[in-house]
Each structure stands twice: as structure tokens, then as C-alpha cells.
Amino acid sequence: MKTYRIACIPGDGIGKEVVPAGQQALEALARSQDKFNFDFQSFGWGGDWYRKHGVMMPADGLDEIRHHDAILFGSAGDPDIPDHVTLWGLRLKICQGFDQYANVRPTRILPGIDAPLKRCTPKDLDWVIVRENSEGEYAGVGGRAHQGHPIEVATDVSILTRAGVERIMRFAFKLAQSRPRKQLTVVTKSNAQRHGMVMWDEIALQVSKEFPDVKWDKELVDACTARMVNRPASLDTLVATNLHADVLSDLAAALAGSLGIAPTGNIDPERRFPSMFEPIHGSAFDIMGKGLANPVGTFWSCVMLLEHLGEQAAAQKLMRAIEAVTADTKLHTGDLGGSATTRQVTDAVCHRLLAA
Numbered sequence: 508m509k510t511y512r513i514a515c516i517p518g519d520g521i522g523k524e525v526v527p528a529g530q531q532a533l534e535a536l537a538r539s540q541d542k543f544n545f546d547f548q549s550f551g552w553g554g555d556w557y558r559k560h561g562v563m564m565p566a567d568g569l570d571e572i573r574h575h576d577a578i579l580f581g582s583a584g585d586p587d588i589p590d591h592v593t594l595w596g597l598r599l600k601i602c603q604g605f606d607q608y609a610n611v612r613p614t615r616i617l618p619g620i621d622a623p624l625k626r627c628t629p630k631d632l633d634w635v636i637v638r639e640n641s642e643g644e645y646a647g648v649g650g651r652a653h654q655g656h657p658i659e660v661a662t663d664v665s666i667l668t669r670a671g672v673e674r675i676m677r678f679a680f681k682l683a684q685s686r687p688r689k690q691l692t693v694v695t696k697s698n699a700q701r702h703g704m705v706m707w708d709e710i711a712l713q714v715s716k717e718f719p720d721v722k723w724d725k726e727l728v729d730a731c732t733a734r735m736v737n738r739p740a741s742l743d744t745l746v747a748t749n750l751h752a753d754v755l756s757d758l759a760a761a762l763a764g765s766l767g768i769a770p771t772g773n774i775d776p777e778r779r780f781p782s783m784f785e786p787i788h789g790s791a792f793d794i795m796g797k798g799l800a801n802p803v804g805t806f807w808s809c810v811m812l813l814e815h816l817g818e819q820a821a822a823q824k825l826m827r828a829i830e831a832v833t834a835d836t837k838l839h840t841g842d843l844g845g846s847a848t849t850r851q852v853t854d855a856v857c858h859r860l861l862a863a
């Protein structure tokens with residue numbers, strides 16, 4: 508029997524609650540069949556590690572997880588540590604160190620969820636946002652001169668490379684091609700950002716020629732927010748830069764019912780390194796430590812993890828268990844208007860898996 512080695516990095520805040528929940532669901536799934544097992548290894552990196560060691564993770568931390576089959580991540584973000592320190596010191600270190608250049612964010616309205624858009628049914632909203640995850644606005648390039656002085660200048664430079672844009676475009680077109688509608692919207696801002704985004708548009712046109720069966724269009728990022736609300740059914744797969752997709756995907760999650768449901772995969776499509784799966788939400792300081800976090804975003808991330816491992820049947824089984832549980836409003840957590848706890852939702856999913 509196959510054993511997958513999974514590195515679990517709960518990180519901070521509710522990451523410490525939802526990652527163990529995800530691990531339990533995967534354990535129940537493994538117990539419910541005899542094709543594969545998991546070997547989980549947990550790493551206590553994050554804010555607590557920072558308080559002890561002055562860094563978010565050890566200098567050789569990437570080497571400790573380099574040979575795992577996948578990474579299950581929670582959140583980086585601690586009330587007592589600046590966000591740019593926690594983010595760059597842990598999550599971005601892993602994304603960039605393992606060149607996880609494609610960030611994939613599916614959005615659907617799950618059964619039983621009361622999504623906020625009027626006249627929008629689950630069949631009207633089925634999107635995948637592909638986020639460029641290695642460069643762009645979050646390249647980390649820039650600086651501050653004359654800090655604190657009236658003449659201070661601060662820059663965050665967006666770096667786009669031809670190679671970087673080509674690979675994410677190709678990934679997005681391929682993903683769009685694999686979906687029933689074969690449709691891609693290239694999100695842009697080339698009216699105002701007149702260098703990198705103009706190259707982005709040119710490369711989209713060039714790569715589109717390799718995918719003649721994919722219908723594609725271009726949309727400015729600001730107009731795209733309005734289209735997501737007004738004409739959700741007109742969208743299917745989207746590709747956008749690091750910052751644009753970051754913003755669009757939180758909107759997408761809210762339109763589908765809650766930030767607590769949405770999953771994501773930070774993928775190395777070439778499979779040189781482990782890919783990392785996580786809920787899109789953060790540490791949720793307002794509810795952390797109370798057992799109230801919605802674990803569904805993490806469970807759905809586990810579905811993506813299983814798909815990445817090639818375990819399609821198991822992925823579908825977990826997705827069906829999640830959908831059965833969201834369909835029961837008594838099992839909704841506070842973010843969905845209910846009063847269920849992380850524990851109750853997790854037990855319900857595990858119970859379904861073991862009963863199936």
C-alpha cells in the first residue's frame with residue numbers, strides 16, 4: 508500500500524485549529540479504504556517559533572520538507588508580529604523556495620450555503636482563478652529612502668518577466684481547456700499599468716494560439732469585480748497577476764458564501780518540489796483559540812491535495828462528504844450564520860467518510 512508523506516504547517520491563529528481538522532479528515536479517508544495511507548509530520552513554524560528563535564522557520568526548513576509529497580498549510584499572521592514579517596518569513600518563503608508559481612483558487616457555491624448574490628444559483632457560479640504566485644506586485648522589490656522624513660519615498664516595484672508570464676498563461680489556458688466550458692478570462696490593467704501589463708496582454712495573445720479550442724477574452728481588473736457580481740455566469744477560468752488575483756479571489760470567496768470555505772493550491776506544475784495546499788483565509792484573530800473556525804476551506808484544500816497526488820476517487824469522496832455536511836445548516840459555523848464548532852463539523856465529515 509502506498510504511503511504519502513504530508514508536511515503539516517498549521518502556522519498561526521486558526522491555522523492551528525483547521526490544519527489538525529484537515530489532518531483528521533485525511534486520516535478518516537485513509538482508514539475508509541485500502542489503497543493508500545498518510546505519514547504526517549507537523550512543523551511548529553510561525554509566530555511561536557519567531558518568539559523563541561527570532562525567525563518564522565529554521566534557515567534549513569525548506570530542506571526538511573523538500574521530499575514530502577505535499578504540504579498542508581494553515582495561516583501565517585500573528586497579532587504581535589508585523590504582517591510583512593510573518594508572510595515573507597514563512598508562506599512566501601515556501602512558495603518562492605519551491606517555485607510554486609501557479610496559485611489555483613476554485614470557487615463554487617456548495618449545497619446549503621446561502622450566497623449573497625440575488626438570482627445566482629450554484630450553476631451560475633463555478634470559477635477557477637489562477638493567480639501568478641512568483642513575481643508581479645509581490646516580487647518584494649522596492650525600498651524606502653529617507654525613512655520618516657517629509658521627503659520620504661517608498662516603492663513596491665512590480666516585476667514581470669516574459670518567462671514568468673508565459674508559464675502562468677500556458678498553465679491557465681491548459682486548465683481552461685480541461686474544463687467543460689473551455690473558457691478563459693485574462694484579467695489585465697494595461698490601460699493604467701503601461702509596461703508589464705501590456706507585455707502580459709501580448710503574451711496572452713501569443714499563448715492563445717497554442718489553444719485554438721479555448722475561447723478567451725480580456726477584462727480590466729476593476730471592471731472584472733463588477734462582472735463577478737453582475738454576470739457571474741459569464742466567467743469560468745480567470746488568470747491574473749499576484750495582487751489582482753489576491754483581491755479577486757477574496758471577493759469570489761465572499762460571493763460564494765464565506766472566506767471560511769475557499770481553498771487554494773500553491774502548485775509547482777513541473778513537480779520539482781512539493782506543492783502546498785491551504786484555505787485562502789488568514790489567522791482570523793477575532794475568533795482564534797475558540798474552536799469556532801470553519802474547517803471547510805481546509806477540507807476543500809485537502810481535496811485539491813488529493814487531486815494533485817492523482818487520487819481522484821478519494822478526492823471526490825472527500826468532496827461529497829464536505830457537500831453533505833454543508834447541506835446541513837445545523838452544521839454551519841458562525842461565518843455561515845450558524846453555531847456549529849470546528850469539532851462538530853470535523854466529526855461530521857469524518858463520520859461520513861467512515862460510513863461511506
Ligand code: NAD
Nearest residue numbers: 582583584585590766767787788789790791794800801842
Ligand atoms: P482573515 O482571513 O484572517 O479574517 C477575515 C475575516 O474572516 C475575520 O472576520 C475572520 O473571523 C473571518 N474568517 C476567516 N476565516 C474564517 C474561518 N475559517 N471560519 C470563520 N471565519 C473566518 O483575514 P485578516 O483579518 O485580513 O488577516 C488576519 C491575519 O492573517 C493577518 O496577519 C494576515 O496577514 C494573515 N493572513 C494570512 C494568510 C495566509 O497565510 N495565506 C492569508 C490572509 C491573511
Ligand code: K
Nearest residue numbers: 581785786788
Ligand atoms: K491561508
Ligand code: MN
Nearest residue numbers: 753754757787
Ligand atoms: Mn489574500
